[in-house]
Amino acid sequence: xxxxxPASDELARWDATETAERVRAGEVSxxxxxxxxxxxxxxxxxxxxVVTSAYEQAVAAAGxxxxxxxxxxxxxxxLFDLAGVRTGFGSRALPDYVxxxxxxxxxxxxxxxxxxxxxxxxxxxxxxxTTEPLCHLPTRNPWDLERxxxxxxxxxxxxxxxxVVPIAQGSDGGGxxxxxxxxxxxxxxxxxRGRYANETGDKLPVNILVSGVLTRTVRDxxxxxxxxxxxxxSPELPRVGRVRAPTERALRIGVFxxxxxxxxxxxxxxxxxxxxxxxAGLGHEVADVEPIAGEEFVEYFxxxxxxxxxxxxxxxxxxxxxxxxxSAMEPWTHGLVSYFTRRMHxxxxxxxxxxxxxxxxxxxxxxxxxxxxxxxxxAAPPIGYLAVDEPFETHLERITAFVPYTPPWNVSGAxxxxxxxxxxxxxxxxxxxxxxxxxxxxxxxxxSLQVEEAMEFTxx
Numbered sequence: 001x002x003x004x005x006p007a008s009d010e011l012a013r014w015d016a017t018e019t020a021e022r023v024r025a026g027e028v029s030x031x032x033x034x035x036x037x038x039x040x041x042x043x044x045x046x047x048x049x050v051v052t053s054a055y056e057q058a059v060a061a062a063g064x065x066x067x068x069x070x071x072x073x074x075x076x077x078x079l080f081d082l083a084g085v086r087t088g089f090g091s092r093a094l095p096d097y098v099x100x101x102x103x104x105x106x107x108x109x110x111x112x113x114x115x116x117x118x119x120x121x122x123x124x125x126x127x128x129x130t131t132e133p134l135c136h137l138p139t140r141n142p143w144d145l146e147r148x149x150x151x152x153x154x155x156x157x158x159x160x161x162x163x164v165v166p167i168a169q170g171s172d173g174g175g176x177x178x179x180x181x182x183x184x185x186x187x188x189x190x191x192x193r194g195r196y197a198n199e200t201g202d203k204l205p206v207n208i209l210v211s212g213v214l215t216r217t218v219r220d221x222x223x224x225x226x227x228x229x230x231x232x233x234s235p236e237l238p239r240v241g242r243v244r245a246p247t248e249r250a251l252r253i254g255v256f257x258x259x260x261x262x263x264x265x266x267x268x269x270x271x272x273x274x275x276x277x278x279x280a281g282l283g284h285e286v287a288d289v290e291p292i293a294g295e296e297f298v299e300y301f302x303x304x305x306x307x308x309x310x311x312x313x314x315x316x317x318x319x320x321x322x323x324x325x326x327s328a329m330e331p332w333t334h335g336l337v338s339y340f341t342r343r344m345h346x347x348x349x350x351x352x353x354x355x356x357x358x359x360x361x362x363x364x365x366x367x368x369x370x371x372x373x374x375x376x377x378x379a380a381p382p383i384g385y386l387a388v389d390e391p392f393e394t395h396l397e398r399i400t401a402f403v404p405y406t407p408p409w410n411v412s413g414a415x416x417x418x419x420x421x422x423x424x425x426x427x428x429x430x431x432x433x434x435x436x437x438x439x440x441x442x443x444x445x446x447x448s449l450q451v452e453e454a455m456e457f458t459x460x
Contacts (some may be wrong), residue, residue, distance in 0.1 A: 004044065004119055007043070007044075008161045009036065011028070011032075011033060012036075012163040012164075013164045014092055015361070016069055016114075016166040016215060016220045017069075017223055019033060019069075020068060020072050020113065023071035029071075030063045030070065031059065031062040031266075033048045033058055033071050034062040034073050035059060037165055038059065038073075038117060039163060041055075041165075044164050044254055046325060047139060047142060047149070047158045047159070048121065048136065048137040048140060049073065049140075049154070049162070049164075050120065050121070050155065050159070051090075051119050051121045051136060051155065052078070052088070052118050052119040053117065053118040053119065054082070054084075054116060055118065056087045056117040058116060061115050064112075065114075065115060067111060067112040067113030067114075069112045069223070069227075070113030072113065072166065072437075073114070073116075073165045073166075074120055075116060075117055075118060075156060076109070076118070076120065077168075077170050078090060078120060078124055078383040079152075080102075080106050080169065081102055082099070082103075082106055084100075085118065086098050086119070087119070088380065089122070089124065089125050090121065090124045090131075091125060091133065092134060092328045092329070092330070092365070093324055093327075093329050094316075094323070095321070095323045097320065104141050104196075104197060104199060105171075105211040106198060107168070108196065108228045108231070108232055109169050109213075109228075112227050112228060114167065114169075117165065117285045119155075120153070120155030120159055121136065121139045121154060121155030122151065122152045123151045123152050124330050124333055124388070125308075125309070126150065126173060127153055127309055127312075128152065128355060128388060128395070128399055129151045129152070129179050129306070130149075130150060130381070130386040130399075131148070131149050131150070131152065131154025131349070132148065132387060132388060133388065134330050134388060134389060138383050138384075139154045139155050140158065141161075141183065141380050142162035142184065143184070143380070144426075145436060147183075148183065148381050148383055149180055149183065149184055150179040150180035150182065153168075153170030153171060153172070154178065156213075157170075157180025157184035157188070157214050158180075160184070160186045160215060160216060161184035161185055163216075165285050166215065167213050167220055167224070168213060169211070170211070172190040172406075173210075173410060174301070174403070174405025175190075175375075175410070177189065177190050177212050177213075177418075178431070179358070179376055179403055179406060181214050182375030182376050182418045182430070183376060183380035184214075185383055185429030186214050186215060186216055187216065187218055187418065187419060187457075188212070188417065189213075189417040189441070189444075190406075190415060191210055191212055191218070192210075192211060193207055193438070194207075194210075194236065194237060194413065195210070195225075195229060195233050195240075195439075195441065196229075196233065197232070198328055204308075206351060206354045206439075210408075210410075212225070215460075218449045218452045218460070221262060221445060221448075222242075225240045226240045226242055238441075240445070241442055243442050243445040243446050243449065245453060246282070246449075246450045250283050250284050251370055251443075252284075253276070253279055253370045253371070254287060254288070254289030254370070255287070255289060255290050255372045256288065256290065256373050257272050257274045258291050258292075258420060259291055259405060260291070260293070260295045260297075261298060261400050262377050262404065265445070267422065267430055268376070268379070268422075269374070270422065271374070271421050271431075272331070272373065272432050273311075273421035274455075275451065282450060282454060291453040292361065292408050293407075296353070297357060298400060300354055300357075301411065302339065303340055303346070303350050304350060306336040306338075306340025306343070307340050310336075313326040313337055329390075330389065332388035332389070332392065333388075335396070336392075339392075354411050355394045358411055358413060361411075361414060362412070365414070365436075369437065369443065371434070372433070374432060375406065375430075375431050375432060376402055376431065377403070377404055378402060379424040379426065379428035379430055380428050381398075395419075405433060406433065409433075412438070414437050415435070415444050417433065417434050417435075417448050418432070419431060419432055419452070421455050422458070429458045434448060
């Protein structure tokens with residue numbers, strides 16, 4: 001890891017819940033907490049995880065906020081608008097775009113009392129599973145600076161794992177919260193589709209986009225989602241409420257480790273089996289289940305992913321800034337656009353198939369409460385292995401082999417969480433994924449709290 005190591009001071013060891021509790025108790029001031037986090041962020045330059053700082057703004061806000069996380073520092077992913085702070089979308093296609101208002105989810109995040117220190121890094125428009133955009137240096141994994149931090153919430157994952165902040169905002173369209181959670185050794189929940197309004201996702205033919213946070217503990221996830229769901233959650237879904245472990249009843253948990261693309265690394269398979277054994281020991285009914293997605297899913301999801309790139313390039317001038325220059329987007333993005341346009345004539349049938357997959361997942365979950373599988377097929381790959389300026393087919397082959405497990409939950413709309421339960425033989429974190437029923441986020445969090453109590457989570 002070179003000369004840099006994750007922060008080890010007392011404040012850096014607190015999770016977001018404990019930090020807020022100590023601020024409320026008067027043991028430490030919000031200003032002290034924020035200033036210490038700024039110092040950690042400045043010392044963590046080797047991670048390349050902060051793209052735009054707002055340190056003075058954060059210090060000024062300390063002490064005048066309220067909410068369950070009042071005084072706790074955070075970062076906002078650079079796909080989201082934070083008033084007065086540049087939004088870059090991880091892209092060379094935009095000049096200095098500075099919004100006047102917050103995105104709605106940023107409002108919810110700040111409304112909990114969290115204090116943004118700036119913007120965390122992301123790949124261009126969040127379109128791949130590593131954070132190595134051409135507009136700035138690659139974001140590095142705190143466990144090994146020669147490894148990827150994942151994506152697309154890669155900056156958030158690195159900053160939480162590096163103990164710069166205890167909680168960071170992210171988003172997930174194909175695994176973009178869970179992938180960096182898995183490879184950085186932190187916790188990441190993709191909430192149920194529709195739990196919170198999403199200006200972009202709600203306009204899509206299949207809404208795969210949700211927002212959330214990355215944390216070091218499950219209880220931080222539970223407090224965050226319970227708090228914002230209480231004020232802005234969909235009335236059509238069960239409330240998150242106050243989540244507690246253990247769960248009150250034995251759950252039926254299906255387990256699989258295979259995927260249609262690649263042989264999963266033995267260390268990852270071992271982490272899944274170890275988690276399954278723990279769950280069985282806790283009294284849950286655990287049994288094997290067939291993988292929930294096959295080769296057709298991969299083909300159709302990639303075409304839909306290309307549609308997102310196509311829309312980003314086509315609508316950037318209208319929806320972001322008139323100075324947006326689509327020609328300056330990265331080779332990987334242009335390749336995705338071409339991948340989609342070659343299949344555009346099949347788009348209506350692709351949409352129908354994806355919607356049928358959603359219905360099929362709901363049918364499957366009539367028999368299961370939770371599905372357990374890997375988060376990624378391997379631990380974090382080396383920096384450069386997933387470079388976005390490699391030939392399109394090379395990147396496509398490598399990225400689909402790295403992250404074959406997370407996209408099904410974006411299409412199904414159901415919640416899924418990555419938990420840091422294992423380590424690879426190279427000393428890198430390994431995450432496992434628990435996926436639940438649509439709207440049953442609280443059940444998934446309760447089970448995750450139970451796993452957290454029973455297993456020793458990885459910690460940088």
